[in-house]
Amino acid sequence: MRSEAISKIFEIAQAENRDFLYEHEAKELCSHYGMPITAIKIATTEEEAVQYSNEIGYPIVLKIVSPQVLHKSDAGGVLINIKTPEEVRAGYNKILENVKEHVPTAVITGILVQEMAPNGTEIIVGSTKDPTFGNTIMFGLGGIFVEILKDVSFRLVPIKKMDAEEMIKEIKAYKILEGVRGQPPADQETVVKILMATSKMLEECPEVKELDMNPVIVYEKGARIVDARIIL
Numbered sequence: 001m002r003s004e005a006i007s008k009i010f011e012i013a014q015a016e017n018r019d020f021l022y023e024h025e026a027k028e029l030c031s032h033y034g035m036p037i038t039a040i041k042i043a044t045t046e047e048e049a050v051q052y053s054n055e056i057g058y059p060i061v062l063k064i065v066s067p068q069v070l071h072k073s074d075a076g077g078v079l080i081n082i083k084t085p086e087e088v089r090a091g092y093n094k095i096l097e098n099v100k101e102h103v104p105t106a107v108i109t110g111i112l113v114q115e116m117a118p119n120g121t122e123i124i125v126g127s128t129k130d131p132t133f134g135n136t137i138m139f140g141l142g143g144i145f146v147e148i149l150k151d152v153s154f155r156l157v158p159i160k161k162m163d164a165e166e167m168i169k170e171i172k173a174y175k176i177l178e179g180v181r182g183q184p185p186a187d188q189e190t191v192v193k194i195l196m197a198t199s200k201m202l203e204e205c206p207e208v209k210e211l212d213m214n215p216v217i218v219y220e221k222g223a224r225i226v227d228a229r230i231i232l
Ligand code: ADP
Pocket: 038, 061, 063, 070, 071, 072, 073, 074, 078, 080, 114, 115, 116, 117, 118, 214, 215, 226, 227, 228
């Protein structure tokens, strides 16, 4: 049985007539299932953005929160590697300016302040609902591996530990996860945990029609979900 806190996330979206969760709501949902997310705070003033950045610690990332902007970087709504309070102030206003220019009708809910995840191996975990078979879960490496090479693996939900392990091993680019050319290996145990937690989340949350965690950055130890998009 899922907790009240989880149901609450969906209730808020429904009350606001949204057919999607904001990134911070999607991440909160993921964290209820034990998945590793970035530290996040929503600012509604420049002052708050600075305060939250100081609390989270630099470098930080700023992102637009708007019901009209689901693909945030397309609208100039993502600024990474912000290192000082002055840069936070400038970045806060820059994002508002960019979004107004790209999507003039956008209503601004706030600016998401988050921890900047260090570089690592980028993976993608996704899900769509098949009308006949129900929830599917997808795994692949980030960037060209998914977009151009379509090097991904799929399973139907629910998955077991062995399924998650197989999903990881059956992509063509698997070797990259084991570490190549001086790159450290990626923490496959953590990836297995994320896949299984995603499966559980999909089972318990029939509201979720589509899920796109892109990217998830994986380290030698641990991982961070850097972006999460959920369609209801
Ligand atoms: P979009 O809605 O455009 O997909 P993302 O949240 O994925 O926006 O941000 C765009 C890109 O910025 C990501 O693919 C990633 O490379 C980088 N990025 C975003 N958030 C972070 C973060 N917290 N730490 C490090 N890099 C990030």
